[in-house]
Amino acid sequence: MLTAERRCFAPALVAAGRHGLPVEQRAVVVGESAASAVIGAATSDRLAGFLTAAIDAGTVVADDETAQAIRAVWHESLLAAVVVESLAVRTATLLDDAGAVWRITKGPALAHLDYPDPNLRLFGDVDVVVHPRSWEVAVGALTSAGWSRPAAELRGRFDQRFGKGATLTTSEHLEVDLHRRFAIGRFGVRAEMTDVFVSADTIELGGRQMPVLDGPGRLLHACFHAALGGFSRVRSRRDVAQLLLVSGVDWRVTRRVAARWRAESVVARAVRDTWDVLELETGHPCHDWARAWRTSAAEERALQLFASERPFREQALTAIPVLPAHRVPAYLLALAVPDGSGIRQRVRHARRSMADVIRSSLGAGQA
Amino acid sequence: VLWRAVPGFLVLARSDGARLCIEGPGSEVWELLGQSTSLEAISAELAARYGAPVEEVRHDVGDLLGRLVDDGYVDADG
Numbered sequence: 001m002l003t004a005e006r007r008c009f010a011p012a013l014v015a016a017g018r019h020g021l022p023v024e025q026r027a028v029v030v031g032e033s034a035a036s037a038v039i040g041a042a043t044s045d046r047l048a049g050f051l052t053a054a055i056d057a058g059t060v061v062a063d064d065e066t067a068q069a070i071r072a073v074w075h076e077s078l079l080a081a082v083v084v085e086s087l088a089v090r091t092a093t094l095l096d097d098a099g100a101v102w103r104i105t106k107g108p109a110l111a112h113l114d115y116p117d118p119n120l121r122l123f124g125d126v127d128v129v130v131h132p133r134s135w136e137v138a139v140g141a142l143t144s145a146g147w148s149r150p151a152a153e154l155r156g157r158f159d160q161r162f163g164k165g166a167t168l169t170t171s172e173h174l175e176v177d178l179h180r181r182f183a184i185g186r187f188g189v190r191a192e193m194t195d196v197f198v199s200a201d202t203i204e205l206g207g208r209q210m211p212v213l214d215g216p217g218r219l220l221h222a223c224f225h226a227a228l229g230g231f232s233r234v235r236s237r238r239d240v241a242q243l244l245l246v247s248g249v250d251w252r253v254t255r256r257v258a259a260r261w262r263a264e265s266v267v268a269r270a271v272r273d274t275w276d277v278l279e280l281e282t283g284h285p286c287h288d289w290a291r292a293w294r295t296s297a298a299e300e301r302a303l304q305l306f307a308s309e310r311p312f313r314e315q316a317l318t319a320i321p322v323l324p325a326h327r328v329p330a331y332l333l334a335l336a337v338p339d340g341s342g343i344r345q346r347v348r349h350a351r352r353s354m355a356d357v358i359r360s361s362l363g364a365g366q367a
Numbered sequence: 368v369l370w371r372a373v374p375g376f377l378v379l380a381r382s383d384g385a386r387l388c389i390e391g392p393g394s395e396v397w398e399l400l401g402q403s404t405s406l407e408a409i410s411a412e413l414a415a416r417y418g419a420p421v422e423e424v425r426h427d428v429g430d431l432l433g434r435l436v437d438d439g440y441v442d443a444d445g
Contacts (some may be wrong), residue, residue, distance in 0.1 A: 074373075075373075075376045075378075075388075078371040078373065078376065078378050079371075079378045079386065079388060081371060082369045082370060082371055082378050082379070082380040082386065083380055083384075083386060085369045085380070086369050086380045086381070086382060086384065089369070089382060090382070118371075119371055119373050172384065205369060206368065206369045206382060
């Protein structure tokens with residue numbers, strides 16, 4: 001079934017997303033009227049590397065001006081990539097000095113381990129998964145170094161008990177995303193994140209060995225990002241395809257962990273969307289499994305909430321039906337009455353907010 | 368030093384945040400630097416690739432390497 005989102009992708013972006021995969025490549029011409037939209041989408045979805053490679057290979061045909069504009073975006077993005085990797089090294093030093101246990105995930109990990117040419121896979125921030133026992137230590141290490149946290153924790157220990165994580169910003173306005181979980185809401189809150197710390201792969205950045213999630217862990221995070229991450233359209237699906245069709249990671253391990261987290265529907269959705277968006281004809285047992293997987297109605301509603309990029313609180317409320325009853329009041333309180341500045345003003349509206357939250361949660365889907 | 372080199376573009380970043388972008392054949396010099404620290408060897412290879420006089424190439428490569436050393440992206444002792 002074609003989704004509305006799927007139909008929006010320009011053929012050139014799909015061709016870029018397919019470039020280098022073991023599938024038949026199709027020639028696509030970027031017309032003059034589509035050029036600026038393609039350049040814009042390639043920029044925002046960080047596809048300029050794949051698109052340049054596809055142009056160089058003749059899979060995507062564009063006029064010289066368009067090709068040069070895309071190449072210029074790629075070069076700017078490569079500068080961003082080394083700046084981010086430099087930040088990753090600084091982050092690693094701070095976390096190691098504090099004794100935290102962590103793994104690099106997403107951008108640099110995928111670029112260096114899963115793509116034959118790391119220059120193709122672009123990224124704009126550092127993503128680090130922190131072991132549950134190290135969460136407070138890790139956040140403390142980075143804030144002690146003067147890095148700020150623009151979005152404060154909702155309430156004390158919310159991150160540790162329920163949250164996805166925290167974004168820390170350096171004085172140069174560079175961002176490090178610390179992940180306590182892979183998602184907020186029903187698919188994240190039940191995750192036992194120690195599962196992705198059982199083993200690790202490594203990459204070398206600036207002469208330093210950096211631990212990264214192992215293959216099944218990278219696939220699991222890529223699936224969460226593809227199904228729940230929202231803004232990354234083609235690239236996040238390319239990562240899923242790359243891990244399955246090129247890296248050949250053990251997807252059965254990924255599925256087993258997802259099953260323990262009761263998040264198999266996330267993996268299944270990500271894999272099905274990957275085949276749909278990239279128009280893959282190649283068979284794969286993981287795709288066979290994903291097609292056969294039955295997603296419950298409540299899970300489907302939750303997936304749609306994330307896919308349509310609904311606001312944070314709506315996404316967070318999808319956790320209510322799956323939280324133990326004794327944890328629900330604290331969860332709702334954190335969403336309705338966060339800590340921090342302006343608390344007195346917020347309290348005035350707290351009773352009404354709480355009522356809104358409860359009303360919304362009832363509509364967010366019972367299991 | 369962190370770096371990315373693609374045809375026609377080289378970007379380098381130091382751990383202190385300093386960065387340097389070089390357009391043109393600098394990326395080839397960087398790649399060859401990974402295989403050889405000899406100015407002569409790098410110049411000879413590039414001269415052969417481009418059919419250019421070795422002396423001319425050696426001058427340009429020497430300028431580039433001098434800058435990379437001065438800016439702390441390359442150790443002078445290799």
